[in-house]
Amino acid sequence: MDCEPEEMQFLGMFGIYQEAAKILVRWRRLFAQIGSALVLPLSFLFFAHIVISRRIFTTIDRDETVLDDSPPGSTSESYALNRLSSDWSSFLLFKGVYLLALLVLALLSTAAVVYSVASIYTARRDLTFRKVIAVAPRVWRRLMSTFLCAFLILFALHSLAIALFLAIILVTIDSSIASPLLVIFVLIPLYVASLIYISVVWHLASVLSVLEDARGLEAMRRSRRLIQGKLLLACVIFLKLNFCFGLVEWGFRLLLAKWSSNGAGFSLLLSLVLLLLLGLVILFALTVQTVVYFVCKSYHHESIDKTNLADHLEAYMGEYEPLKSQEVQMEQLRV
Template sequence: MDREQEEIQFLGFFGILKESYNIVSSWRKIFTQITLFLILPLSFVYLAHLQISEIIFKKIMHNEYMLEWTPEGTRIHDRVSHMLRSEWTAFFLFKIGYFVFFIVLALLSTSAVVYTVACIYTAKEVTLKKVLSVVPKVWKRLMVTFIWNFIIVFAYMIVSLLVLVLGVIVLGPIRILGMVFLVVFGIVYLIGLLYITIIWHLASVVSVLEESYGLNAMSKSQGLIKGKMGISAGIFLVLGIFFFGVEHMFKMLVVFGDGIGGRIGFGILCLVLMSICMLFGLIAQTIIYFVCKSYRHENIDKSSLADHLGEYLGEYVPLKSKDVQLEQFEV
C-alpha cells in the first residue's frame, strides 16, 4: 500500500478493488505462495464437498425410494433400512468433518493474508516462511472471534425462525398480508445476515492487527464500519455474488455435468476462480479496515503496528494496549 493514510479514507468501491489488485500484482510471489499453500486447498475442500455430498445424498434418495416400495418385515426392507441409517450417519459425519476442516483452513488463510497485507503496509519484510510461522499464533485469536460470531449467527437464526413462525401463524390466513410479510421478512433477514458477515470479517482483521479479539473485536469492528457500511456492503455483495456464481457453475458443469473430460476441465476452472475470489476477498477486507480507520481519523502508527506484527515472531516485547491502539489525529 503506497498511499498516504490521509488518502486511504477516500477510497471508494472501485478504489478498494483496484487497491486489492495493485497489492496482488505488486507482491505476486508471496500471494501466489499463500494461494498454493492455503487458499487453493481451501477452495478444493469447499468444491470437493459439494461433489461428495451430492454422491452420498443421491444414494440416500435412491434407498429412500427403494424403502418406500419395499414391503415392511422383509429381509430386503431391513437391509435397505440399515443401509439408510449408515448412509445418513456417514452424511452427517462427513458434513461435520468438512465444516471443521474448512473453518481451520479459512482461519489460517485469513491469518496469512491479513498479516501479509499489514507487513506490506508497514514496509516490513515478509516471506512465506515468516507468514507460516506466524499463522498458528494468529489463528488462535481468530478462532475465538469466529466462535463468538457463530454464537451470534445461531442466535440470530433462532430469533428469525421464531419471528417467521409467529408471522405465518398470525398472518397466514390473510393471503396478501402473508405474502407481504414473507417478502419483507426475507429482505430484512438477508440485510441482517449481511451486516453480521461484514462485522465478522472486519473483526477478523482487528483480531490480527490489534490486541482485541472475540466480542471486543466484533464491538470494535461495529464502531469502525460506521460511515463506510454502504461501500463495504457493496464489495461483500459483489464478492458474494461472484463466489456463489462460481459455486453454481461448479454444480451445473461438474456435479451435474456430462463427460469426464469436460467435468475435469470445468472443475479446474472453478477451482482457480474460487481461489481468486477468496484471495481478493481477504485482501479487500483488510483494506476496508485501513479505510475505516482513516475515515474515522484514527492514525495508524506504522512503527507500533510493525512492532505488534513482530511480536508474533517474538521479535519484540509485548506491547501495552495504548501502544497498539491507533491514536486520534486532526485532519
Template structure:
C-alpha cells in the same frame, strides 16, 4: 499501500477493488505462495465437498424412493432401512468433518493474508517462511472471534425462527398479509445476516492487527463500519456474487451437467473452477483488509506504523507486547 492515510478514507467501491488488484500484482510471489499453501487446498475442499455431498445425497434419495415402495416387514425393506441409517450417518459425519477442515483452513488463510498486507503496509521484511511461522499464533485469536460469531449467528437464527413462527400464527390465516409478511421477513433476515457477515469479516482483521479479539473485535468491527456501510456492503456483495457464481459454474459443468460430459472435460472444468475459486478467495481476503484500513482512516484513527510493526513482531517474539494505549490507533486531524 503507498497512499497517505488521509487519502485512504476517500477510497470508494472502485478504489478499494483497484487497490486490492495493485497489491496482488505488486507482491505476486508471496501471495502465490500463500495461495498454493493454504487457499488452493481451501478451495479444493470447498468444491470437493459439493461433489461428494451430491453423490452421497443422491444415493440416499434413491434408497428413500425404493424404501417407500417396498413392503414393510420384508427382508428387503429391513436391508434398505439399515443401509439408509448408515448412509445418513456417513453424510452427517462428512459434513462435520468438512466444516472443521474448512474453518481451520479459512482462518489460517485469513491470518496469512492479513498479516502479509500489514507487513507490506509497515514496510516490514516479509518472507513466506516467516508468514507461515506466524499464522498458527494469529490463528488462535481468530478461533475465539469465530466462536463468538458462531454464537451471534446461532442466536440471530433462533430469534428469526421465533419471529417467523409468531408471524405465521398472527398472519397465517390471511393469505395476502401472510405473503407480505414472508417477503418482508425474508428481506430483513438476509440484510441482517449479510450485515453480521460483514462485521465478522472485518473482525477477523481487527483480531490480527489489534489487541482486540473475540467479542471485543466484533464490537470494534461494528463501530468501524459505521460511515462506510454502503461501500462495505457493495464490495462484499460483489465478492459474494462472484463467489457463488463460480460455485454455480462448478455445479452446472461438473456436478450436475457432468453426466453428459466426458471424464476429461469434467476434470478440466473442475480445475478451471478450482483456480478461479482460489484467485477469488485471495481477492476477497485482500479486499476485507483494505476495507479495514479505509474504515480506520474514515474515523480519523491514525495507524502508527512503528507501533503496528511492533505488534506484528510480537507474533514472532520480537518484542514484549505493548499496552493497549501504546498500540491502539491515535486520533489525527484531517
C-alpha cells in the same frame, strides 16, 4: 500501499479493488505461495464437499426408492432401512469433518493474508512465506475467538427469525392470507439486512483481531464502530465478492451435472480452471477485506502508527503477549 494513510478514506469501491490488485501483483510470489499452501486446499475442500455430498445423496435417493418398493416387514425393507441409516450417519460424519477442516483452513488463510497485507503496509522488506506460515497458527487462535462470537450472534439471529416466523403462522392462521404475507415481506428484508450487516462486521472484526489488541466480542464492538460511515460501501463489496463466489460455485455444479456429456478430460480441465478461479476470488476477497479496514481507519481520521504496528506484528513471531494500550492506540490525524 501507494496511498498515504490520510488519503485512503477517499478510496471508493474500484479504488479499493485497484489497491488490492496492486498488492497481489507486486507481491505475487508471496501470495502465490499462500494461495498454494492454504487457499487452494480450501477451494479444493469446498469443491470436494459438493462432489461427495452429491454422491451420498444419490445413494440415499436410490436406497429410499428401494425402501418404497419393498414389501412391509420383508428382508429387503430391513436391508434398505439399514442402508439408509448408514448413509445418513456417513453424511453427518462427513459434514462434521468438512466443517471443521473448512473452519481451520479459512481462519489460517485469513490470518496469513491479513498479516501479509499489514506487513506490506509497514513497508517490511524481510517478509517471507516462512514467516507468514509461522505466524498464521498463532493468529488463528485470536480469529477463532472472534468467529465463535460472530457464530453465536448469527445463531441468535436465525433462532429469532424462526421463532418470529412460527409465531406469525400461529397468530394469523385463522386470519386473511394477506395479513401474514404482509408481515413476512417486511420481516424477510429485515432479516437479510441483519444477516449482511453482521457478516460485514464480522469480516472487519477478523482483520481487527489480527491488527489490534482485541478479539471476540470486543473486536465485534470495535468493528461495528469502525464500519460507521463506510457501511454501504462495505456491504456492496461484500455482496459483489459473494456473488463472484456463488457464480464459480454455480459453474462447478453445472459442470458436474453435465460431466458425462462434456467428456472426462474436458470436464477435468474446466474443474481445474474453476478451482484456480475460486482460489483467486478468495485470495482477492481477503486482501480487499484488509484494505477496507485501513480505509475505515482513515475515514475516522485514525492512523495506525507503522512502527507500533510492526512491533505488534513482530510479537507474533514469539509467544504472543497483548501490547499495552498506549502502544496500539490509534493516533488522531490532524486535518
